[in-house]
Amino acid sequence: MTKVIANFEPARLDQALSARGLTAVEFAARVGVTPTTVSRWRNRAQLPSGEQLSKAASELRVSAQWLTRPVSQALAKPYFRGSIAPMKFDRAMLGIRVEWLAEVAGQLEAYVDYPPVNVPRFGFAKASEISDADIETAAQACREAWGLKDGPIADVVLVLENAGVIVAREETGLARIEGLSTWNQDGRPFVLLCADKANGFRSRFDAAHELGHLVLHRNISAPADAATHKLMEHQAHRFAGAFLLPAKSFCAEVSLPVSLQGLLLLKRRWGVSVAAMIMRLVAVGMVGDADYLRLIKLRSAKWGNKQEPKDDELSPEMPRLLRRTAELLFANGVLSQAALPEVIGISLADLESLMGFDWGVLTRPAADVVTLPVPMPASWPLQTRSIASEPSFVARRAAGTSLRLVEESVMSRKDIHVVTHDGDWAVRREGAERASSVHGTKAEAMERARDLGRRDHVEVVEHGRNGQIQGSNSYGNDPNPPKDRKP
Numbered sequence: 001m002t003k004v005i006a007n008f009e010p011a012r013l014d015q016a017l018s019a020r021g022l023t024a025v026e027f028a029a030r031v032g033v034t035p036t037t038v039s040r041w042r043n044r045a046q047l048p049s050g051e052q053l054s055k056a057a058s059e060l061r062v063s064a065q066w067l068t069r070p071v072s073q074a075l076a077k078p079y080f081r082g083s084i085a086p087m088k089f090d091r092a093m094l095g096i097r098v099e100w101l102a103e104v105a106g107q108l109e110a111y112v113d114y115p116p117v118n119v120p121r122f123g124f125a126k127a128s129e130i131s132d133a134d135i136e137t138a139a140q141a142c143r144e145a146w147g148l149k150d151g152p153i154a155d156v157v158l159v160l161e162n163a164g165v166i167v168a169r170e171e172t173g174l175a176r177i178e179g180l181s182t183w184n185q186d187g188r189p190f191v192l193l194c195a196d197k198a199n200g201f202r203s204r205f206d207a208a209h210e211l212g213h214l215v216l217h218r219n220i221s222a223p224a225d226a227a228t229h230k231l232m233e234h235q236a237h238r239f240a241g242a243f244l245l246p247a248k249s250f251c252a253e254v255s256l257p258v259s260l261q262g263l264l265l266l267k268r269r270w271g272v273s274v275a276a277m278i279m280r281l282v283a284v285g286m287v288g289d290a291d292y293l294r295l296i297k298l299r300s301a302k303w304g305n306k307q308e309p310k311d312d313e314l315s316p317e318m319p320r321l322l323r324r325t326a327e328l329l330f331a332n333g334v335l336s337q338a339a340l341p342e343v344i345g346i347s348l349a350d351l352e353s354l355m356g357f358d359w360g361v362l363t364r365p366a367a368d369v370v371t372l373p374v375p376m377p378a379s380w381p382l383q384t385r386s387i388a389s390e391p392s393f394v395a396r397r398a399a400g401t402s403l404r405l406v407e408e409s410v411m412s413r414k415d416i417h418v419v420t421h422d423g424d425w426a427v428r429r430e431g432a433e434r435a436s437s438v439h440g441t442k443a444e445a446m447e448r449a450r451d452l453g454r455r456d457h458v459e460v461v462e463h464g465r466n467g468q469i470q471g472s473n474s475y476g477n478d479p480n481p482p483k484d485r486k487p
């Protein structure tokens with residue numbers, strides 16, 4: 001008689017079918033069983049044989065052992081963007097991706113310490129209770145908690161990771177969903193950004209939007225009705241604007257009357273699209289209804305609805321916490337790259353994507369892969385819990401395998417401003433109390449500022465006598481150079 005797999009987990013099969021976008025019928029055909037057999041597996045009326053399990057695992061690109069692991073990570077139901085009704089299938093798929101993200105992070109946490117969770121808490125119990133003023137306060141509280149002052153944020157994803165949020169950015173092919181966020185039972189937040197366009201401006205806004213859900217809607221369950229969903233989306237959007245563009249410091253730089261050209265000057269500096277800047281100016285009351293209509297009409301007439309000038313000037317911010325965790329474990333011989341999919345249970349391609357590796361780093365053909373010469377233990381423990389209690393690993397942990405992103409804690413970019421100064425012109429760093437130099441003419445001040453901008457790869461911002469911005473020049477090719485990436 002054929003041996004069956006007694007500890008087969010139907011919930012894993014459900015997860016993998018969703019994640020791969022396979023129907024039960026398609027899956028049955030690939031594995032060579034009837035659809036009825038698959039549905040009997042799914043409700044545990046029947047168990048697969050060892051051979052069927054391996055075939056199923058290879059079709060689903062997971063390990064056979066993974067299909068026997070209990071689903072442990074309990075996550076709150078995530079918030080999704082976009083209209084809620086018609087995307088059940090897409091939402092299920094992304095829900096699984098974020099569950100896998102939580103699971104990967106959880107398994108690696110056996111070896112490393114992630115940054116402690118530091119996300120300001122508010123007790124809003126209903127979306128309808130949250131006022132615009134509450135949202136402004138919450139966004140401000142985040143900036144204060146993270147020492148961001150009121151200038152442009154250099155890297156929103158890094159800010160989130162340093163606050164203990166686990167972030168992944170994946171190409172999902174699902175253009176209608178931009179991101180989702182959730183908390184696990186231990187109080188750690190997760191954000192999945194769906195990257196279908198390489199637009200760094202949009203990606204930053206999406207990250208800030210998801211932060212809005214984490215901060216504002218932590219105690220509110222995912223909405224069942226469209227009106228509440230719409231309200232919560234609006235709130236997360238408003239939060240993103242408030243977080244990225246603090247009313248006082250941002251508005252002081254906007255020239256009046258508000259023009260598309262004027263806002264374009266600010267786009268690169270603040271890392272926010274012109275469209276989102278317009279919405280922010282409406283939110284703070286600096287642009288009224290008539291002006292808003294004029295700007296939006298002009299914007300779509302000049303640029304169309306889908307894009308803006310300079311969209312390609314900012315590459316999307318990439319999460320680094322999990323990638324660096326894996327690199328650290330590889331480098332210390334704690335885990336080999338080859339063992340990673342076996343330990344975690346899902347394919348290298350999934351891991352590459354969820355952990356933020358560049359495409360091909362883990363999955364390119366074996367000839368190019370550097371395999372670390374560290375032999376894996378003969379009885380490699382496959383369950384997370386048992387890995388943690390394996391003595392050699394406990395010892396490694398005790399020896400200080402601990403990863404923090406502290407060296408990148410400076411998150412405000414130090415742009416250089418040329419401003420008036422008692423009748424003269426001064427060169428001043430972002431956030432500095434005092435001028436770095438004072439000059440008799442604006443031309444001299446600009447020359448000095450450009451030297452500094454070129455040297456430090458930051459933006460040089462030219463102010464008029466009234467403080468508003470007249471020009472902006474970027475001297476950084478990539479405003480967010482990953483400091484830890486090898487050339």
Ligand SMILES: [Zn+2]
Pocket residue numbers: 079080081082209213232233236
């Ligand atoms: Zn949302």
